[in-house]
Structure formats: structure tokens, C-alpha cells
Amino acid sequence: MSKEEVLLNEEINFPQVRCVGDEGEVFGIISSMEAQKIANSKGLDLVLISPNAKPPVCKVMDYGKFRYQNEKKLKEAKKKQKQIEIKEIKLSTQIAQNDINYKVKHAREFIEESKHVKFKVVLKGRENNDPRVGLIVLERVGAMMEDIAVPEKEPKTEGRYVSWLFVPKKK
Incomplete structure (x- = not known):
């Protein structure tokens, strides 16, 4: 009141x-x-x-x-509420495998700290017409994250981004 x-x-x-x-x-x-x-x-x-x-x-x-x-x-x-921290990692459609490995390594560190990780693939120019290119990159990332984290939802397209949110697996 x-x-x-x-x-x-x-x-x-x-x-x-x-x-x-x-x-x-x-x-x-x-x-x-x-x-x-x-x-x-x-x-x-x-x-x-x-x-x-x-x-x-x-x-x-x-x-x-x-x-x-x-x-x-x-x-x-309010004190007892748990704040969820989301770390965002940006990727491009032309990213090399060793760069993906490096970014996934950081994401795994965040997941171990019980933080949520959101991968965003930036679509540039003509890539906007076919967001499946971004989904391919996210599927490669998802395969590397499946042992430590679970995807909260399916990947979704938001304007010029394709994003996928991962949360830590429950112990």
C-alpha cells in the first residue's frame, strides 16, 4: 500500500x-x-x-x-531476490573456428560462475535476407556448449541479430 x-x-x-x-x-x-x-x-x-x-x-x-x-x-x-546476470557474446557469420573456440571458452567460464550467456550473430548486408547463416554459426556454438549449459529457447532472429540464450545446467 x-x-x-x-x-x-x-x-x-x-x-x-x-x-x-x-x-x-x-x-x-x-x-x-x-x-x-x-x-x-x-x-x-x-x-x-x-x-x-x-x-x-x-x-x-x-x-x-x-x-x-x-x-x-x-x-x-528485494535483498532475497537473485539477480540474473546475462553476458553477451557477439559473433559474425564469417568467424573462424579458432575464434569460436576462444569465445566459447569465455562463455564456459561465465556459465561456471552461474551467469547466463547470450550469443549474438550480427548479420550484415545481404546476410539479413537469409538469417540461416547466423543459425549455422549458433548451432556450432550450441554443440560446444551442450555439456555445461542448456539453451533456454530456440535461437531467434531480432532485426539484424540472431541470438541464442544459454543457462547453466542444474546440478
């Missing part, structure tokens, strides 16, 4: 609301004025939790503390 979506204290002006306390106590269905008085007497905020319910549900709580805990949860969730 962001601050813009949440109605607080005097902003809540429904004739009747279902009011709940911060420690689980239920005040029942009362007017929003009464709910506001209860919140003020406890030194807390009245927060609209569910505006679409019949009647709307409000909670008496410390909104600053609530917002702080939500932000803390979001930061913790």
Missing part, C-alpha cells in the same frame, strides 16, 4: 464503518466519527483497510510504525 492509496483519520467519511483495534479487539459497526474518537483517545491513527467491504473496514493503529514495517518487508524481499 502506498500513502496515496490509504485514507487516514479525517479523510475517512463513511456513515458506518467496521472498526477493529490494533491488538485484535473488535469495536463493531460504528460511525466514522466514533471510530476517529476511539483512535484519538488511544493516540493512534484510524486507517481505512478495506474500502470496498460493506461496511468499509477501518483499523486503529500507529500508521507510521505500520508503514515502516511494510517498507522493511519490501527491502528484505
Whole structure:
């Protein structure tokens, strides 16, 4: 919930609301004025939790503390996310076998570091008319990578590139 979506204290002006306390106590269905008085007497905020319910549900709580805990949860969730790093290796259709071997050697190092590797074959000039030339190069690369990585999808043509993404094999 962001601050813009949440109605607080005097902003809540429904004739009747279902009011709940911060420690689980239920005040029942009362007017929003009464709910506001209860919140003020406890030194807390009245927060609209569910505006679409019949009647709307409000909670008496410390909104600053609530917002702080939500932000803390979001930061913790973000920390636990795993960032996938994709290394891109460009090839041409006229590449020699020893150059492919050299680039595949680097790709294998990246795969061992649990990074994803995307091979891109650049199509130039008339090669754009027949992208199969790029697919031939990628198939040679794929044969060299199959023992350590698996292709995520089939090779695809993107404008003047033919690309193929490899991910590490699961252990």
C-alpha cells in the first residue's frame, strides 16, 4: 500500500464503518466519527483497510510504525531476490573456428560462475535476407556448449541479430 492509496483519520467519511483495534479487539459497526474518537483517545491513527467491504473496514493503529514495517518487508524481499546476470557474446557469420573456440571458452567460464550467456550473430548486408547463416554459426556454438549449459529457447532472429540464450545446467 502506498500513502496515496490509504485514507487516514479525517479523510475517512463513511456513515458506518467496521472498526477493529490494533491488538485484535473488535469495536463493531460504528460511525466514522466514533471510530476517529476511539483512535484519538488511544493516540493512534484510524486507517481505512478495506474500502470496498460493506461496511468499509477501518483499523486503529500507529500508521507510521505500520508503514515502516511494510517498507522493511519490501527491502528484505528485494535483498532475497537473485539477480540474473546475462553476458553477451557477439559473433559474425564469417568467424573462424579458432575464434569460436576462444569465445566459447569465455562463455564456459561465465556459465561456471552461474551467469547466463547470450550469443549474438550480427548479420550484415545481404546476410539479413537469409538469417540461416547466423543459425549455422549458433548451432556450432550450441554443440560446444551442450555439456555445461542448456539453451533456454530456440535461437531467434531480432532485426539484424540472431541470438541464442544459454543457462547453466542444474546440478
